[in-house]
Amino acid sequence: MLSVGLTGGIGAGKSEVARLLVEHGAVLVDSDAIAREVVQPGTPGLAAIVETFGTGVLAEDGSLDRPRLGSIVFADPGRRAALNAIVHPLVRERSAELAAAAPPDAVVVHDVPLLTENGLAPLYDLVLVVDVPPATQLDRLVRLRGMTDEDARARMAAQATRDERRAVADILIDNDVPLERLQRTVSDIWAELRQRARASVRGGAQA
Incomplete structure (x- = not known):
């Protein structure tokens, strides 16, 4: 591989x-797509984000309000680092799973x-x-x-x-x-x- x-x-x-x-x-491993996948409703990723940033980052249907969260973290490097500490390990883990499933060549x-x-x-x-x-x-x-x-x-x-x-x-x-x-x-x-x-x-x- x-x-x-x-x-x-x-x-x-x-x-x-x-x-x-x-x-x-x-075989494409799309980090942006995976980053959305790992914070879907019901995932540990979304639960961790709510614990860190509060329920104000949720949309009415319980999904992540990405623009609202973005407005928080884009302006504050510390908050952005906190978000990255949640999401990046989950993305790396899922990326490794997808890569491991690819054929040897x-x-x-x-x-x-x-x-x-x-x-x-x-x-x-x-x-x-x-x-x-x-x-x-x-x-x-x-x-x-x-x-x-x-x-x-x-x-x-x-x-x-x-x-x-x-x-x-x-x-x-x-x-x-x-x-x-x-x-x-x-x-x-x-x-x-x-x-x-x-x-x-x-x-x-x-x-």
């Missing part, structure tokens, strides 16, 4: 790269938005970083996601810098290009990932 970390700044197009890799046959792509910020690069055999200039990120967030310029800049500032992300990359994916070129790039990268995954199986058998 080849374990691949995939990351990129907000608006870089990481989700599109993940989608293309899945089309080629990758699989390419398992871990979509991790905060891979750089949390120092997770050493956990993976390879790290793919989807890269665009900050001006492109800002344009996409405002034009495509409907954010205000101020909100978009704040979200970008809360993440690692472009240089910090590039520093952890084993493979850098330029996504400031037309979709057709991105598709060709991902196809080429996939061929390399498959080759490495097969080699890891052969190496394990010889050992």
Whole structure:
């Protein structure tokens, strides 16, 4: 099995790269999706959040009111750290379960938005970083996601810098290009990932 970390700044197009890799046959472990899964109603994760932040972070149906919780933790690093201490261990545990269920020769792509910020690069055999200039990120967030310029800049500032992300990359994916070129790039990268995954199986058998 080849374990691949995939990351990129907000608006870089990481989700599109993940989608293309899945089309080629990758097993995707999506940290954002898992983070939502582990705080569903009835889970220990949601119970721990309510214990820490109070019932005010719940919607009327008993589910987590993510925007309300976000408004609390986004403005307070201490509260954000408290939330991360609850959610991150649960995400890691579930991610490990999903990866363990993959075939021996699989390419398992871990979509991790905060891979750089949390120092997770050493956990993976390879790290793919989807890269665009900050001006492109800002344009996409405002034009495509409907954010205000101020909100978009704040979200970008809360993440690692472009240089910090590039520093952890084993493979850098330029996504400031037309979709057709991105598709060709991902196809080429996939061929390399498959080759490495097969080699890891052969190496394990010889050992």
